[in-house]
Structures are given as C-alpha cells and as structure tokens.
Amino acid sequence: MSLIDRINEVVDKSIRPALQSHGGDVEVVSFDEESGVISARLQGACGTCPFAQETLRMQVEAVLKREIPEVSSVVRA
Template sequence: MLMEEGIKKLIDQEIRPALQSHGGDIEFLGFDEASKVVRVSLTGACGTCPFAQETLRVQVEQVIKRSFPDVAAVKREG
C-alpha cells in the first residue's frame, strides 16, 4: 500500500498540474501489486486528444517509472 500511496501523491503533485494546465486531468484507478501495473483514466481535454497515448507514455509513465522503477507499465482505461 505504501507504493500505491506514493504513486497517488506523485500524480497529484507533479502529473495532474501539468495535464490541468492543458485542460486535461488524470484519475488514479489503481495499482496491481502482482503485475506492477498502474491504471489511470485521462479526462478533460486529455480524454479526447489524439495525442493522449503519447501523453500517457511521456508525461505519465516516464514520470512514474522515474520515481518508482518497479512499475512495469501504466495502462489507460476509460
């Protein structure tokens, strides 16, 4: 649970403000401890943007993996 809380905090403090500055947002949906996969939903402008997958890879996954190298992937749902 400590890793999940850390990921949530990172999203709130670093990732969410960057996405909100472009009219989007991110919702943390969960972290699977067994597979080490973080699940998120991109909303607002990010939810419909044709570059959402790139945003997920560069602005979300890389930031999370830099702080939590054990994370295997970040998956977008919704």
C-alpha cells in the same frame, strides 16, 4: 507509505499540474502490485485528445517509472 499512496503523491505533485494546465487531468484507477501495472484514465481535454496515448506514455508513465521503480507500465483504463 503504501505504493498506491506514493503513486498518488507523484501524480498530485508532478503530473496533474501539467495536465491541468492544458485542461485535462488523470485518475489512477488501479495498481496491480504483482505486475507493476497502473491503470489510469485521462480526463477533460486530455481524455479526448488525439495524442492521449502518447501523453499517457511520455508524461504519466515516464514520470511514474522514474519516481517509483516498482511501476512497470501505465495502461489506459
């Protein structure tokens, strides 16, 4: 399984359900394997929330870094 497939699997199983329960979602836009940086876009209620950056860091980045050591950070697309 490729890294992007692993990333999408973690997003689908561990991140997306929590965001969707609050009326939001997340889209993985790209992954740079050399730097380990994921570009992601929060959508729905999460995209316009004043805490969107915190959600991206505490929810999305923390889970992905814990599950996939090759991920160094998640930035807003």
